[in-house]
Amino acid sequence: MMIELIQVNHQFAIGKKGKERVVPVLHHIDLHVKKGEIVAIVGRSGSGKSTLLNLISGYIRPTSGTIRVAEQDVTGLSEGDWANFRLAHLGFIFQSFQLIPSMTAFENAELPLVLKGIALSERKKRVMELLEQMGVAEYAGHYPGELSGGQQQRVSIARSLMLNPPIVLADEPTGSLDTDNERQLLALIRELNRDLGITFVLITHDDQVAATAHRTVTLKDGYLLNAYGKGAEYSYEA
Template structure:
């Protein structure tokens, strides 16, 4: 059953006198528990698609439904609440807050949810355990390696038990060995926790870990 559905979605931007259309009447279904990777040349709409699915941006036309909610109909305030409860986001550069510990960075998204202190602690501990960092909970970002920082970012993305996790170049700033480790982790989280993942990457080897690979070019999906 489709968890994410895009129907006839288009998005354009003005750049000077030119109109750029990164997404041109595209449709897409992603099933619950599916791991989808998205590749394509720079500027072809990959990050735009992530932003639309996560409700950060709105399409010019078409509809986007996630877990039964048509996000294109939500007001900005309701979108923020919906995103907090349903979306996880993995960034390329970790985006951890340096004055907070790993535990506190992971805990941040849960502060937006109506959870008890006990529930919040349990979720944070489970998320850190899932990425293999239970023993680094009290460490600050400066005390962690790049790979460990990205693991904290991944734990933060899953702590709210999101319907879908979107990942924008999650291995882009890592060395080869660390990238391999993060790839294994993402695949394991998808398989063992049934986390639905939509990942943008420029690396064909990283894209290959997904159960389905898509390629965007000139606003359309093309054959990989």
């Protein structure tokens, strides 16, 4: 299994210290994502979709339960270990692209390589190769503010694929895109999944996006309704 959540619970504490109120967000989540699957997590606002993705990303810690990613128990990883783990195994696509405004498209895309300590000559080659693949090579020297939403998202995808991660986590990847760009992005996700075997976990409201997935799971009020929903029989893993 590429991603496994076993009896994961998560709750937030809100309010002032000493007078906190506990708000449960996720209840007894059991989710298994196989290698090479595209899984869409759908649900209404406040259902806990983003929290679920943040748990898999390591941005927050579960209150209880176990999370395994890429066959490694990541539940108790320290912040530093999580950083190394993310760099090695995870790629991220965000709704609002999350490009650093003061850096060019090239510099944004090369960030994972810089963090990994890859030499400049190798970086140049890899970044231009991926920007080319994403169709934004000609904008390498442009700042995010000078790019359209679709172009920014392509730079962001190039960044997420820079270190060949086996898993890409996408939070509302088409949320800021027009229909045309959305269609192109979903085609790209399918292509990457097919050609490179990348496992995708997509958070979405969008039926189009959900339809791209091999399997859709629904969250409602913090409960996973159909962990084995559409495409549960899907078996890609060798």
